[in-house]
Structure formats: structure tokens, C-alpha cells
Amino acid sequence: MxxxxxxxxxxxxxxxxxxxxxxxxxxxxxxxxxxxxxxxxxxxxxxxxxxxxxxxxxxxxxxxxxxxxxxxxxxxxxxxxxxxxxxxxxxxxxxxxxxxxxxxxxxxxxxxxxxxxxxxxxxxxxxxxxxxxxxxxxxxxxxxxxxxxxxxxxxxxxxxxxxxxxxxxxxxxxxxxxxxxxxxxxxxxxxxxxxxxxxxxxxKHLDGVCHVYVDSAADLTKALAVCDNAKTQRYGTCNTMETLLVAASIAATVLPPLCRLYQDKAVALRVCARSRTVLEQAGIASLADATEADWRAEYLAPILAIRIVDDLDAAIDHINTYGSAHTDAIVTEHYDHAQRFLREVDSASVLVNASTRFADGFEYGLGAEIGISNDKLHAxxxxxxxxxxxxxxxxxxxxxxxx
Amino acid sequence: MxxxxxxxxxxxxxxxxxxxxxxxxxxxxxxxxxxxxxxxxxxxxxxxxxxxxxxxxxxxxxxxxxxxxxxxxxxxxxxxxxxxxxxxxxxxxxxxxxxxxxxxxxxxxxxxxxxxxxxxxxxxxxxxxxxxxxxxxxxxxxxxxxxxxxxxxxxxxxxxxxxxxxxxxxxxxxxxxxxxxxxxxxxxxxxxxxxxxxxxxxxKHLDGVCHVYVDSAADLTKALAVCDNAKTQRYGTCNTMETLLVAASIAATVLPPLCRLYQDKAVALRVCARSRTVLEQAGIASLADATEADWRAEYLAPILAIRIVDDLDAAIDHINTYGSAHTDAIVTEHYDHAQRFLREVDSASVLVNASTRFADGFEYGLGAEIGISNDKLHAxxxxxxxxxxxxxxxxxxxxxxxx
Incomplete structure (x- = not known):
């Protein structure tokens, strides 16, 4: 051969x-x-x-x-x-x-x-x-x-x-x-x-605990588009977002419209205490409390974990701690935040202002794929x-x- | 970091x-x-x-x-x-x-x-x-x-x-x-x-059972230079030649001068039956018989196994069967033989008209090396x-x- x-x-x-x-x-x-x-x-x-x-x-x-x-x-x-x-x-x-x-x-x-x-x-x-x-x-x-x-x-x-x-x-x-x-x-x-x-x-491909981090310098329209697509375009795929991270400074702006959108599509929300405060102030109910297990969960279902983090460093720490090194995205207009996220998030695919759903052999132009590797060696x-x-x-x- | x-x-x-x-x-x-x-x-x-x-x-x-x-x-x-x-x-x-x-x-x-x-x-x-x-x-x-x-x-x-x-x-x-x-x-x-x-x-690096194949279309001067250097420049290194393969059609021309050179440097020769015939006809004695174990041996010493093979196909078969996928060279002036050897020998380094001793991070221009890998994945x-x-x-x- x-x-x-x-x-x-x-x-x-x-x-x-x-x-x-x-x-x-x-x-x-x-x-x-x-x-x-x-x-x-x-x-x-x-x-x-x-x-x-x-x-x-x-x-x-x-x-x-x-x-x-x-x-x-x-x-x-x-x-x-x-x-x-x-x-x-x-x-x-x-x-x-x-x-x-x-x-x-x-x-x-x-x-x-x-x-x-x-x-x-x-x-x-x-x-x-x-x-x-x-x-x-x-x-x-x-x-x-x-x-x-x-x-x-x-x-x-x-x-x-x-x-x-x-x-x-x-x-x-x-x-x-x-x-x-x-x-x-x-x-x-x-x-x-x-x-x-x-x-x-x-x-080998072990699992896909994928994140979108909405940065303090995110564009609201892009944030909504990326977060919607990353979670709801398909629920059962390994590159679907499972945990949404939002910078504290922008949470009150981003989370309410985004969570209304998710609830319209019947996505169940499991939120941290800070997110609950922000969302309840905006009149959003039907929220479950996220536990430690949710940060590690690959739901492959219409369920989303949501956590407010202080800043970029906290987001990167969360992803490198709880993620599966598969696919993670940042939404930001901040040059240096984008650069740092690209470099410091230790995942197979790292995206700026694009849906995690793009992590795919056809979308990347490989023509076909035999699978997606979580490993660091070789592929x-x-x-x-x-x-x-x-x-x-x-x-x-x-x-x-x-x- | x-x-x-x-x-x-x-x-x-x-x-x-x-x-x-x-x-x-x-x-x-x-x-x-x-x-x-x-x-x-x-x-x-x-x-x-x-x-x-x-x-x-x-x-x-x-x-x-x-x-x-x-x-x-x-x-x-x-x-x-x-x-x-x-x-x-x-x-x-x-x-x-x-x-x-x-x-x-x-x-x-x-x-x-x-x-x-x-x-x-x-x-x-x-x-x-x-x-x-x-x-x-x-x-x-x-x-x-x-x-x-x-x-x-x-x-x-x-x-x-x-x-x-x-x-x-x-x-x-x-x-x-x-x-x-x-x-x-x-x-x-x-x-x-x-x-x-x-x-x-x-x-990882397992072992170095490295070959030089002197092809039917080899240049005699290059064959002597490459085979001498590959065996005698240093004996204890993993990229030293351990088995010499020679095309039958050129064996009577190449083997006698080469083996005189080896014996002058006190390299012990372990030869196949066909090689013995060629060498004894040229008046060269003190030859040991090579056994199956010699084809797999990494001597790391002034010992060389020598085998006459029918042609390029037999040489490639021998290397892919007995070698350690480390470093193998062909000496040839034949364009297609060189191309086939490069492509079909399944080793980490494959050389044409150059000593196996070149398989080294510094010689390859990497600047330094942490080791030599026999593996196919990653490095x-x-x-x-x-x-x-x-x-x-x-x-x-x-x-x-x-x-």
C-alpha cells in the first residue's frame, strides 16, 4: 500500500x-x-x-x-x-x-x-x-x-x-x-x-466539555450569535458548548437576553450564584443551581451550565481546570485578550468570535475527518x-x- | 511557563x-x-x-x-x-x-x-x-x-x-x-x-539497527566513503551501520576493497554464504558466518554483518524485516532506485549517498536534540x-x- x-x-x-x-x-x-x-x-x-x-x-x-x-x-x-x-x-x-x-x-x-x-x-x-x-x-x-x-x-x-x-x-x-x-x-x-x-x-477522542467565554470587551451582537449557535445549532455533538462563562462586568448586559433566547429554545439552565442574582434581577426564573459536577459535564443535551467569572484569567483557569482540552471560544473585541486566550487555553481548537461548532474536519477544510483528537501528541x-x-x-x- | x-x-x-x-x-x-x-x-x-x-x-x-x-x-x-x-x-x-x-x-x-x-x-x-x-x-x-x-x-x-x-x-x-x-x-x-x-x-528510542545498501548502480568511490564512515566514524552510536547490504551484481567490485578497509581498522566481519564466496575469491580471510541473530543485532562495536541481496526489492525487504526503523541509507546513481528507497524504507531517517551517521539533531540543523525517536507518531x-x-x-x- x-x-x-x-x-x-x-x-x-x-x-x-x-x-x-x-x-x-x-x-x-x-x-x-x-x-x-x-x-x-x-x-x-x-x-x-x-x-x-x-x-x-x-x-x-x-x-x-x-x-x-x-x-x-x-x-x-x-x-x-x-x-x-x-x-x-x-x-x-x-x-x-x-x-x-x-x-x-x-x-x-x-x-x-x-x-x-x-x-x-x-x-x-x-x-x-x-x-x-x-x-x-x-x-x-x-x-x-x-x-x-x-x-x-x-x-x-x-x-x-x-x-x-x-x-x-x-x-x-x-x-x-x-x-x-x-x-x-x-x-x-x-x-x-x-x-x-x-x-x-x-x-483518540475522550470527551467535549466546550466553553464560550464572553469577555468584558465583547460585542453584544457577536456574543449572542456565537453563544446561540454554539449551544443550540446541534445538542448532541462533541463541539457543542456545555458551559458558558461570562465576565462579571458585562454579565448584566449579556446574560438576560441570552438566557431568554435559550429558554425560548427550551434549554435548561444551571447557573452559579452570581448568575442567578443577575438573571433574577432581570426577571428570569426557572434556574437550577450549578454544582461542581456541572463544570465537568458533557451534557450532549439542551442543558447549559453558566458561570460568571471575574476576568480573563479566571476564565482561562476555569477552562484549563474543568474543560476537556477539546474546543473553547472567546468573544471579545480586545486585541490582547484575544491573543492571550489563543495562546493560553490549552485545547485542541481555540476560537475568537466564532462558534465552537466550527471544530470539524470539513469546516476546517481538511476535506474529511476520521475523528477529533483530544491528545496533544501527533494529531x-x-x-x-x-x-x-x-x-x-x-x-x-x-x-x-x-x- | x-x-x-x-x-x-x-x-x-x-x-x-x-x-x-x-x-x-x-x-x-x-x-x-x-x-x-x-x-x-x-x-x-x-x-x-x-x-x-x-x-x-x-x-x-x-x-x-x-x-x-x-x-x-x-x-x-x-x-x-x-x-x-x-x-x-x-x-x-x-x-x-x-x-x-x-x-x-x-x-x-x-x-x-x-x-x-x-x-x-x-x-x-x-x-x-x-x-x-x-x-x-x-x-x-x-x-x-x-x-x-x-x-x-x-x-x-x-x-x-x-x-x-x-x-x-x-x-x-x-x-x-x-x-x-x-x-x-x-x-x-x-x-x-x-x-x-x-x-x-x-x-522513545528503542534501538538502532542501521543499514547501508550498496545498489547495483552505486558509484564505487561514494560506496567506499559512505560505508567506511557509517561503520567506523564512531562504533558506539545508535546511527552507526550494523548491517551492510550489497547488490549481487556489484558485490565482487565493492566488497573486497571495502572489507580490506574494515579489516585494516580491526572491524570483525560476519558474512552470509554468498559474501564469503566473493571475499574468499578475493583472498580475504578471517570471516565469521552471519546467523539470523546478526541481522537483528545492534553491536555498538567494531563488528559488521554483511549480506549480499539480489536487488533493491530484496534490500528493502531485509531492512523493513530486520531493521529498527531508525536510519538506513542507499548508495546509488539510479534515479528510480533512490526514489523507491526513500519512499519504501519505513525508517525515521532514509538517506541517499550519505552516511547514516548524519542522523543527528545538530547535523539536521535542529540546533540541539532531546533524543532520537523510533516511533512513527508525533516526533x-x-x-x-x-x-x-x-x-x-x-x-x-x-x-x-x-x-
Missing amino acids: ARATTAAKNNALATIASALEQDITVLKEANARDCAQAQEKALDAAFIDRLTLSDAALRTMIAGLRQVLSLPDPIGEISELKSRPSGIQVGRMRVPLGVIGIIYEARPNVTIDAAALCLKAGNAVILRGGSEALNSNLALARSISSGLAAAGLPADAVQVVATADRAAVGKLATMTEYIDVLVPRGGKSLIERLMREARVPMI RGPVGLEGLTSLKYIVLGHGEGRR | ARATTAAKNNALATIASALEQDITVLKEANARDCAQAQEKALDAAFIDRLTLSDAALRTMIAGLRQVLSLPDPIGEISELKSRPSGIQVGRMRVPLGVIGIIYEARPNVTIDAAALCLKAGNAVILRGGSEALNSNLALARSISSGLAAAGLPADAVQVVATADRAAVGKLATMTEYIDVLVPRGGKSLIERLMREARVPMI RGPVGLEGLTSLKYIVLGHGEGRR
Whole structure:
């Protein structure tokens, strides 16, 4: 895979798309078996919805393959090539990571999305989806293999773990001699389990406790727009704001209109004592008291914690203490406050005057994403093709030795 | 530390250098106690040599501080800032990693070198040197703290683990809530232990089984120069060649003069059967037979394994099978062979017509290095200041929300 040309990889993505189109009946049969079993187990409607390979879902998967096909190939790019006094030239070349393991829930669309990104970056991939989707994933893997073979690439470059045994996850996570990096996509309990068990390095997403801080020098219109969007554009996403911080000096101006807006959208508010005073003075009721646990909560729901802080320093302290190093925003017109927030908030994405919801591979222009990383090493924030590659040093010489 | 300006960090490095100069008597007293204990334990001369803070060693450490001072500050650099259709600008900012743990042998000079690099990159650092150097390291840490305080930076940004208890290493390696990355510098057994035990992500160097492949299209003069330098310029370094691979078609031309040169320098040769035939036909004797274990050996000594391979493919297969993904070179005048070797050899440093000995932070122009990484994630190859930093995303908006 590492030596595959861009043309060969793009051709493979196209033949996989065609194979999926051809195999549609077989794929839907396999998926129907998974869905029937899920219904027997009385799994909930949302679960079965994510599991189902509808015509629309298949079309989206096929469109996704063609979109990854259209992305620039990151592999082989040479950067920073410089001449050294010894006579050699030193630079860096972008190369595949090798074998990537993906662990994910019972969502067959991830099988195709993840495989496409890994292949485009020249990697082999081992997929372990939720056991409830095993028949679907095995059928998808057969279509992928036939597409790879038709394009002259190794048919086994994409493999699905062919067992529903949950012990396979732990095994996969310790196979350092076969797997270069693990990308777990799933709930917090899976990630926490892997953080204890895994020996293979991970690109992982733990949780998203995201903040907007409305600074003393905020523009009111921008504050309302950003805070509204960050909380209410979607509730269940990891980059949704979970705690709103407001500078004390501007709280009486910002909080009442903002909280009326939230209450109009049925967002439940959990507030600190100072916020309660400000809001009740403005005639706003139906407020719950925020506890210490609320500052650490990832609600993924129409609930918002609100805290008044003294100033920028207190806001940065709160975020670095209670946040999850995911995505945090400041609303301010103050040059130095913006600069300090950008530099001192230790999160994967830090925004000025923009909604936290922008922290996303597509919005950032990566073209696609395999996930969002809370880690500081290697890939941080939305992870696209580049995060699935490595930079090695190359040296071009003319027979030089070291003195 | 993360918010320290370049001036403050440079000032701290200068005041630490001054503090070391002032404290020289105290430092040498503490070190003398360590050396006396090492002599009582009958530790060998090389060990005590590395442990000793001679006047020359102290001068080198102080010069090292001033050299790190002169390096460009990587922190705060913004790259790839691009405007997106949504109206936001997205870019990446280079920021410190946070708290770095360094585990190393009883070499007090590493205490200063590692602290200097970590501080320059805006990190705090926890140092755990070999227990035999504890008094020296604690004395050095006091000088560092007084230098930091004099420069107005946190005096405890550099800390030495104040116990000789070996259990401290295992403890340090699992404190994910306090330490962002671990840089172990030591023997293979320490690294292997940490690979089993550590929960903190590591930037690590396991071993250096480095190759030179003399291609069928090699220039003889360059081949002799590169192979001589790669093996004999220094024997004990991780980027020294340990196995020489030669294309069958050129073996009779290259191997005899090269092996005469090695034998003149008392390098012991362990050869494959085909190499033996070629060499004995040229009248070269005193050859040992190479075994499978030799292909995996890191001799760090005047010993060289030699193998004749059929062609470039066989050479790449050998390196990717037996090597340690450290540093590998090809000698060739063939354009496509050079390109394929660069791309397909999966090592941290890949060289064309240059000695493996160049794989070094100073030779690569990094200014200094904290170590050489065999890992593929994050930092690969020689690790300088950049490897001690992280890239976060920054977004500059004007009140935008996501649609």
C-alpha cells in the first residue's frame, strides 16, 4: 500500500464505489440480518437507525468514497528541504503510518468512511465495528476487497475482524507488532477502557466539555450569535458548548437576553450564584443551581451550565481546570485578550468570535475527518488525511561522511 | 511557563548559566559524594566518567544552555492560516506540550541539557536521572530554580525526583494526569520495561539497527566513503551501520576493497554464504558466518554483518524485516532506485549517498536534540525543540455561527 501511486489509490476508491453499487442487494440482505437480530434484542430505534443500510445511507457512503478520491494525496510530499554545511540536503517526506486499527460502534457507514481515508493515505486498515453490525461489515469488506483487487492493490489491505467476541478489542489494542496506531471511535467508557488496556498508540477522542467565554470587551451582537449557535445549532455533538462563562462586568448586559433566547429554545439552565442574582434581577426564573459536577459535564443535551467569572484569567483557569482540552471560544473585541486566550487555553481548537461548532474536519477544510483528537501528541483536533500519515527525514547526499 | 515570553525564557537560560557558574563549588561537592559512592559500589570507569562533573563538563553544560538560548523560539508560531467559505480563518499555532518527564541514566549533564530544551519550548519538566547521580541532580536543580526565580519564571518549572527509589520510574510513567509526555533516555531494557508499564505517551528510542545498501548502480568511490564512515566514524552510536547490504551484481567490485578497509581498522566481519564466496575469491580471510541473530543485532562495536541481496526489492525487504526503523541509507546513481528507497524504507531517517551517521539533531540543523525517536507518531527521528511542542487549531472569526 505504501508504494501505491495516487492513480492506483484513486482507481481503487472508484472501483470500491462501483463494487458497492453492484453488490447493493447482497449488502442489504446482510444488513437486514443484523437489523433483525437487533430488533430481537430490543435495541432502541436510534441504534437500529444507525445500523440500517438504507438506500440513502448507501448513496451517502458512495458519495463519501468519491469525495475522498478527490482529495489531494498527502503521501510523498517533501517539505523543508534545506542544504546543510556538511553538503547534504535534509528534508521531510510524508509517508503512511502503516496499519491502522479502527474500533467503532455498530455503524456500517464508518466501515466505508474509515477505509477510504486510510487507503487514500496509503495505509492498511483493520476494522472492528460493533458486533451487532458484523454481517453488514463482512459484506462491505468483501465489496472493498473486490474493488481493491480490481484496481491491482492488495485485496487484504482492508480487513474486518470476523468475530463478534468482545475480547477481540482488547487483543487488537495490544498487538503492537502488527498495528501502528489505533483510532477508537465510540463512547467514553470504550475510550477509558482502551486508555487502561491499549499498548498500541492511539489517536483518540475522550470527551467535549466546550466553553464560550464572553469577555468584558465583547460585542453584544457577536456574543449572542456565537453563544446561540454554539449551544443550540446541534445538542448532541462533541463541539457543542456545555458551559458558558461570562465576565462579571458585562454579565448584566449579556446574560438576560441570552438566557431568554435559550429558554425560548427550551434549554435548561444551571447557573452559579452570581448568575442567578443577575438573571433574577432581570426577571428570569426557572434556574437550577450549578454544582461542581456541572463544570465537568458533557451534557450532549439542551442543558447549559453558566458561570460568571471575574476576568480573563479566571476564565482561562476555569477552562484549563474543568474543560476537556477539546474546543473553547472567546468573544471579545480586545486585541490582547484575544491573543492571550489563543495562546493560553490549552485545547485542541481555540476560537475568537466564532462558534465552537466550527471544530470539524470539513469546516476546517481538511476535506474529511476520521475523528477529533483530544491528545496533544501527533494529531490534535479534527484529524484528516494528514493525521493518518507520518513525517520521516530524508537526506540527499553525494557520498558525504560525517566528520 | 506556557505564557512566558521569549525574552523571559532566554533570560532564564542566561540566569541559570550564571547560577551554575556561581554554584560551581557546591555542585562539585555534591557530585563528589555521588562519585565516592559509585566508587564504593565498584562501578566501572566509564560509568564514573559519565557521572563526573569535571570543570570541562560544567563548561560544556553552560555552553549548551547558551546555545539553546540562541535557538529560535518555536512557541506561538502560526502557520497555514486560511480563509474558509464560512467567513472564519483557520490556522495552527505551535504551543508547549505541558509537563515533560525525562528518565535517564546517571549523567548529570543530561539534567541541564534536557531542562534547557524543555524550558525553551515553554514546558515544565520532571527529571528522573539515574539514582547514582541523585546528589548531583538535586544540586543542579537548586541552581536551576534560583536561575528561574531570578528571571521571574516559576522556580518549580524544573523538578528533580528526590528519591533514589527505583519504583519512582514506574510511578512517573503512569501519572497521566500530571505528565503529558515521557522521554526515556537509557538502555534497551529500560525502554522495554516502559513500553510494558507506561500509560503516559512516550517519545522513545528503542534501538538502532542501521543499514547501508550498496545498489547495483552505486558509484564505487561514494560506496567506499559512505560505508567506511557509517561503520567506523564512531562504533558506539545508535546511527552507526550494523548491517551492510550489497547488490549481487556489484558485490565482487565493492566488497573486497571495502572489507580490506574494515579489516585494516580491526572491524570483525560476519558474512552470509554468498559474501564469503566473493571475499574468499578475493583472498580475504578471517570471516565469521552471519546467523539470523546478526541481522537483528545492534553491536555498538567494531563488528559488521554483511549480506549480499539480489536487488533493491530484496534490500528493502531485509531492512523493513530486520531493521529498527531508525536510519538506513542507499548508495546509488539510479534515479528510480533512490526514489523507491526513500519512499519504501519505513525508517525515521532514509538517506541517499550519505552516511547514516548524519542522523543527528545538530547535523539536521535542529540546533540541539532531546533524543532520537523510533516511533512513527508525533516526533520521528532526531527530536529538537519542535518535538517538544504541539500544534493546536486556532480560528479567527467575526461572530460567525455554523449553518
